[in-house]
Amino acid sequence: MATMPIPRRGVGKGVIALLQQHVQSIKCHQSNCSLHSSTCQRMAETVSAEMSGVKAYHEVPGPKPLPVIGNVWRFLPYIGEYYGMGIMDIHRKLHAEYGDIVSLGGIPGRNDLLFVFRPEEAETTLRNEGPWPVRAGMQAMQYYRQVLRKDFYEDGGGLLIENxxxxxxxxxxxxxxxxxxxxxxxxxxxxxxxxxxxxxxxxxxxxxxxxxxxxxxxxxxxxxxxxxxxxxxxxxxxxxxxxxxxxxxxxxxxxxxxxxxxxxxxxxxxxxxxxxxxxxxxxxxxxxxxxxxxxxxxxxxxxxxxxxxxxxxxxxxxxxxxxxxxxxxxxxxxxxxxxxxxxxxxxxxxxxxxxxxxxxxxxxxxxxxxxxxxxxxxxxxxxxxxxxxxxxxxxxxxxxxxxxxxxxxxxAGNLRTAVKDTVLCNYKIPKGTWVLMPHTISRTSEEFFPMSDKYIPERWLKHRPTESTAGSAEDFDIVSKGKRNPFAFLxxxxxxxxxxxxxxxxxxxxxxxxxxxxxxxxxxxxxxxxxxxxxxxxxxxxxxxxxxxxxx
Incomplete structure (x- = not known):
């Protein structure tokens, strides 16, 4: 369904009201729709997102799943483009093909995984995680401690798996x-x-x-x-x-x-x-x-x-x-x-x-x-x-x-579950989304780490080296030109x-x-x-x- 672009300014109250009614009608239709519920949801998300100038979650770029088998085929021998690749190589490939934000879904038994490669978006995610951050993953460890050996771990599974x-x-x-x-x-x-x-x-x-x-x-x-x-x-x-x-x-x-x-x-x-x-x-x-x-x-x-x-x-x-x-x-x-x-x-x-x-x-x-x-x-x-x-x-x-x-x-990076709806790279990310923040791209970016392909410990010194302190002042001056962002590598x-x-x-x-x-x-x-x-x-x-x- 095509959607009409909404001007950012000068929109009359009547138009806003009509749009709000349209959103509500989609939601009402969705409640009575069984065969097309996911389509209805996407329609509601799209119109609602356009009203705020933010794109809907389903518009996040990424590998498109096939009917029935989803994206699992991409990891299979002979036919899978990701088969045999290391996790950081997969990150580089996803970033090269889709950009700074990528959604990878369609894996049976797994939540969608959202990759965000910009340190600014990692900061947004981590600063909004609240006092009880939720880290997804470790399902095998959870099963071992909560099911297989629950007699020992019945009172708590430990820091690795609890939330x-x-x-x-x-x-x-x-x-x-x-x-x-x-x-x-x-x-x-x-x-x-x-x-x-x-x-x-x-x-x-x-x-x-x-x-x-x-x-x-x-x-x-x-x-x-x-x-x-x-x-x-x-x-x-x-x-x-x-x-x-x-x-x-x-x-x-x-x-x-x-x-x-x-x-x-x-x-x-x-x-x-x-x-x-x-x-x-x-x-x-x-x-x-x-x-x-x-x-x-x-x-x-x-x-x-x-x-x-x-x-x-x-x-x-x-x-x-x-x-x-x-x-x-x-x-x-x-x-x-x-x-x-x-x-x-x-x-x-x-x-x-x-x-x-x-x-x-x-x-x-x-x-x-x-x-x-x-x-x-x-x-x-x-x-x-x-x-x-x-x-x-x-x-x-x-x-x-x-x-x-x-x-x-x-x-490779840090993983969190979004504890509330948020906006990353101008996309609305719903609560519960698994967000992976790899430093695969940012740690080698000239923007943050000049001469990133060189081993230069001076980039981590707080002060310019002198005769009485270790380090190369020349190298310090070169690497200090980069944009300081602690979230580029954590x-x-x-x-x-x-x-x-x-x-x-x-x-x-x-x-x-x-x-x-x-x-x-x-x-x-x-x-x-x-x-x-x-x-x-x-x-x-x-x-x-x-x-x-x-x-x-």
Whole structure:
């Protein structure tokens, strides 16, 4: 049905009244229409939207679904244009074909997914999410916790899957232990001890070319698990022990988190066949979650017993740990669930982030030497203790991590459910729409990041480098010409639902990277790294870093 364009100004009251009657008549007709209800709805939306100068939701561009099969065919082998593509490649293709806002619907069992690529629209979405942000997705995790293992998770499914009031209750219990700076700072010394142990292990891993082994990423997994388990479970698991057996508990946990991320992409993106038929991906996914449920219960029980013994012996003078703080604010099951979520969110992501940072630092030798000089100023001896004050002074170290995250982000963006009707890119977006805000396009835009194809940590420095601070003043001047918009790249999210483990993740990565670059000169001599982009974007090639010990 063609619609008459409505002038923005000078419209008489009579015309407005007629239009309002027309809208009402469409709505009334819709209530009596069964065969053409969706058409009637679109007609009402179109006329109502034109009255306000805003386009209707069904006009959002995007791949058009076919009758019966919708858009699912686009993901099928042989015929699907998106089959085999990484998630960020799909983002680029959608943006190139349809623009800054794209609707992808017609996937059986899935809500429509709205992609918004402009940071201004991401800001609109995130600033209007209210005190209880709703994050869609994680249906497989929801099914596992709320159906398959509901006997354990009946009182709450945890921060990863809950929404609304249940999410707020869980988050409020975890905020104090997880977000207070003084709590994270008490872990500097033990996290540094794990990092130093890893540095010593790196010396033994080198081959005759002084390179790390092909499976070096698995060694980073061990470091990450050892670090986050100490925070989440009050336990050193012994992940860095030499010749760790494949059937050891740490290695089982590493394999489990790998299986979790390897299979969740297929479970979340495709039709939810696993709800009626246990696919191979679903079986591996369930087995992985069962491992972490078993381990968390075991070590939380152990931590409670140790805490009781210390109190009985009058040895409870230390600052309470994260786990002890969680137990003081919630029950044992809730603490177990939080520990699981911390490990799921903090093993692969931090490992791959460090791997990516090492790669970019190795490929940019000038920047590596700037970082080394900063570390040498703060740690004159390579064995000097990393303290809160010294870590705070390592501005270029933090900038290096942020820039590597921008150049190759581990996560593609942020997902929310619209909690009320809103307008994005001049389209009316109804409440309940799933809104994905990828930073795939904005993080490589010259508008926001001049010389975006270059690794320039100076873009994250607040002040122009001087003789006494690390960095290139020339590079700082160049990259500072970009338009500042924090919503162009949000690796840890935004607002009440931002990453609750951010302080600990940054602490682990900063300390390990400082230890490695202070002790070693790093090279990567195998060309440009390639990546696999699923739920996480991860290095595809072996991390064969050449590691030479520094003498100073």
């Amino acid at each position: 609304g009031e249940n999410w707020m209750k869980a988050r409020s219990k975890a905020n104090q232990p997880m977000l207070q700076p003084r709590v994270s700072k008490q872990y500097i010394k033990p996290i540094a001890a794990v990092a130093q142990e890893f540095v010593e292990k790196m010396k033994t891993l080198r081959n005759d070319k002084q390179e790390m082994p092909d499976d070096f990423i698995n060694e980073l997994f061990k470091w990450s698990l050892e670090s986050i388990a100490f925070i989440a479970l009050d336990k050193r698991l012994g992940c860095l022990a030499p010749n760790l057996p494949e059937d050891s508990e740490p290695q089982r946990m590493i394999h489990a988190v790998g299986d979790f991320f390897d299979n969740i992409f297929a479970l979340e993106v495709g039709p939810p066949i696993w709800k009626v038929y246990p696919t191979a991906a679903w079986k591996k996914f369930v087995k992985a979650l069962d491992v972490f449920l078993e381990v968390s219960v075991k070590y939380v029980d152990e931590a409670i017993q140790h805490s009781k013994e210390r109190k009985e012996k009058g040895m409870d003078d230390n600052e309470p740990s994260v786990l002890e703080r969680l137990l003081a604010r919630s029950d044992q099951k809730s603490a177990c669930i939080m520990a699981q979520d911390m490990m799921f969110g903090g093993i692969d992501t931090t490992s791959y982030s460090v791997a990516t940072a090492l790669y970019f630092i190795a490929k940019n030798q000038v920047k590596q030497e700037i970082l080394f000089e900063e570390l040498k100023r703060n740690l004159p001896d390579k064995n000097d203790e990393i303290t809160e004050e010294r870590l705070e002074n390592m501005k270029y170290l933090k900038a290096c991590l942020k820039e590597s995250a921008r150049c190759s982000p581990i996560l 690796p840890f999210g935004f607002g009440p639902r931002s990453c609750i483990g951010r302080r600990f993740a940054e602490l682990e990565m900063e300390i390990l990277l400082a230890k490695i670059i202070r002790n070693f000169h790093i090279e990567y001599n195998y060309g440009e790294m390639t990546y696999v982009s699923m739920i996480l974007t991860t290095p595809k090639d072996p991390l064969r870093f050449k590691v030479s010990e520094r003498t100073l």
